[in-house]
Amino acid sequence: MEAGTKHKSIQWGGRGAFLLATLLPLGAAFLLFWIYPIAAAAVFSFTNWHGFVSQTPFIGLANYTRAFQDPIFLQALRNTIVFVLITAPVGIALGLLLALAINRAGPLTQLFRTIYFVPVITSVIATAFVWRYMYQPQFGVFNQVLSLFGLPTQRWLLDPGQALLCVAAFAIWQGVGFNMVIFLAGLTTIDSVYYDAARVDGANGWQVFWKVTLPLLRQTMMFVMVTTIINGLQVFAPVYIMSSAIISGGESAPGGPMNRTLVIVVYQWLMAFKELELGYGAAMGMILLVIILVATLLQLRWLRARWDY
């Protein structure tokens, strides 16, 4: 046997060499680009790092208490949660529905699957621009269609009440294809044996869905739910593009009318890069991380409880 099978010998060509060649850069990259920044972010959240100052005075939980007393952060928190509460259920339900429908589309399955997936692989920046343009109150398509039917035109992105819904509508349009594809894949793994058995038992379509399809999609559903909610909580690009006020010549910071489209990641980015509140920004990131972790854990527990059989 070769010497290399005994230990991690570092002779050229040996297992050890290959191991080292792989692990060293991997370890270094991992430490540098993941471990260090995440730990640093956690540490910064307890400091008053203001960019220029080389020392970062420790201020304990001050950033966190500041966040919960900051009306704009609280608004961002509210907006983010509302955004998820809208986009997640709708996106998941629509994704599932589409998957079920497309699964039955026979020869047209491929075509429809492609079409519904197109918004997913196109740059969000680009499509958000198009939607922003379509939402334009004076000459956008949406108002044009409304007035065709004699309905009153809306302010869309410029209206405090509607703005977040508008962004959410875009996000749903953009993301539903992804959910659909995952569900489709999940559906194809369900052995027809189950369906046959159910039909033998005399179940109708609806019962087949609830008692056979859905439970067998448990893994898929878990994945879709978790990713949709996590993505919703971290949304940035659509808000950034769609809620900058459309002001001639100049341009405003994204946040929308009455800060109604401001989401946590956007506010964090603004505070960090515009006001150099890097400690505060890090704290907001940590808060959001906790929210994501809690939400994910709750979902996993709930799903597990529901479908354990």
Place this chain on the structure above:
Amino acid sequence: MGLLSMAYVRRHWRTWLVWLLLSIGAVAMLLPFYWMVITTFKPQAEIMRLPVTWWPNTFTLKHWQDAFRVANFGRYFLNSLFITVAIIAGNLLTSAMAGYIFAKFKFRGRDLLFILVLGSLMVPFYVPLIPLYDLMVRFHWDNSFWGIIIPYLYSPMGIFLLRQYIHAIPNDLMDAARMDGANEFDIFFRLILPLCGPALAALAIFALAYTWNDFLWPFIVLDDPKLYTLPVGLARLRGRFSADYGLVMAASVITTLPLLIFFFFAQKRFVEGITMTGMKG
């Protein structure tokens, strides 16, 4: 042919209904893209006029000319291309190597490291954003392609995917090669890598889609407009050009079209890739 057409005619009414509903939805999916493209050919005056025109009254190529000449989107395209290819190449190599050692090698801390790598998938990007930028500055990788490529060289998703795939490769193959005196690097490059074709393809496509459309990190890292990638260059039109809708739409088409074309040709692999990466998560 006759049999097929009979089957076609006798389709259940439910199928027709499904097709109808799906078609309506499909229109909703594609309408914004139609709008994007059609706007690029309308002159500014027509864009801002009511009632809105669904087909250009006057055709103009001005916005396209502007996109390349004034707004420099040809350069952004090349930048995006360079970065994407570099990252894909890096991802494929590093994921295969790492996947291989996680699947087939035994070493201390292997499982812990693997779990950590997976765990990094769960951490949202904005958490390490600021310290990572700070790090880039210290290495002088900010405002350069390195700042974008190097942090993305490793892909936890890719490592996971390749590990799962390589795991299924029987050890006998490798043992036999070792018996024949091949060194580990030979085994990897000549034996393992070619066997990973489908997984590599799926990973490449996933990396392509992610990198081409990536916005936030390049936006923060890049200051010099000559280095902008397409999404960053596009976002830059928010300012003075934001009222020049024709230009913005032309730039949007340039940003989305390449990936779309690639997608149409590589559809099957694409979806396979998404599901492969998705299902295991």
Place this chain on the structure above:
Amino acid sequence: MKPRQRSLNRREFLKAMGLGGAAAVLASCGGTATTQAPTQPPPPIAVPPTAAQSAKTLTYKGTLDLWDWEFPVRQKVYQDFIDNKWTPAYPDIKVNMQALPWGDMETKILTVASAKNGPPMSNVFFFWRYELERAGVLNPFPEDFTDWNDRISSTFVRDDGKIRAIPSGWFMDMIYYNKEMLDKAGIKPADIPTKMDDFIKMAQQFIQKDNDGKLTALGCIMNDYWQHEYLWCDLIYEQGGWMYNEDGTKSLWDEEPAINALQFIQDWYHKYQLDSVDFPAGYTSFGNGSAPFFFGSGWNTAWIYNDFPDFKDKFDTVPAPTLSGKPTPSWGLFCPEEGLQVFNYFSADMQEACAEFVKGITTGDSEVDLVVGNICAPDSRKLFEDTRITSVPTVKAMMDTMPWRVHPGERPIEAEKLWRTMFDSVILTKGDAKAAAQEAAKAINIELPKKKRYFTERNYQPPTA
């Protein structure tokens, strides 16, 4: 794609720091000004004649990056200066100008400066200047840079005894009017009232509504965050109020003058109905003929020319009306285009080259080009009578009001988001002005004492009649 400036190696760096430090020390020894009585200019220092363009020898060779936010007319002036004056004199020093969208400039300039990165020189707006000043990354200008006594800005921008700003000019708000629309209504520009109440009545005659009571033609357009901010500040000063207390530790945004000002803005939309959020914002509705009047700051002129080239000779401006009809106690706000700054963490020869560039473009003959190109009022008093400037359309209305304008000094970067919310709540949701004002004041009062502030509003002295 190698980035332009690389970091210096340690020895070079220390040398540069030493040189830079020495330069800074020398510069600060130059002036003997106080911060207390800005109406007492420092003793005059002999200024070398600036007419002769004898090129100073510079040792730097390479590229200098110059940042600015998008403002096409000013970029044109800079580029002309680079092409016609700078490059012939210094062919080895290439100046590379980059214009970023305002929103990007906001989020990048402080970040790159704090990382000791980015451009060696940049146009810096006064929102950001104070942060940079506090961080110590801006070089003060030497006392012999220009004739500071001749500059209006020296009254307001001498912080801690040193001057760190050299505005390329000043903008102030005015009333833009559409010549044709006024003609048709039989109004001559001289008839435009100087008292706010009368102006409102005049503007209201242009209002048209549809059957549902929605405006189809406006009286006077603003519908723009910046104009709201300027008008609000204007009204506070016109009532004799201030925005901050004497030592700059507390805001007065919830005091009566500020609340009245906020209420006025709400009334502009909902009581007088001069304006509507349903119309395109700012100058756009003026340029496309939806409104006969536009209340806006002077920088809008260049944007109107940019977006509505055919409208160019069809409008002009008059000074904005005041609450009392008189220019006192104040006509409102000065808004400086801050001008170029040099950052002090680059090599000494680079800084030297940048300083020379800044001097070249903001003083001497080029200063006129800059002011004329920007379509603004000049900073140098000696240019007040210069016909090249006074003949530029819309500039005269700004210059006529200059003596009565207040410069607030620092505008805290924390303020903008609070003001946006404040204006949104009274305009979009018709909220209570007092409550909105108090909420904004409460939030800023937490932030104000955290840093040393440079408010100069109390330096204002109304001109004696």
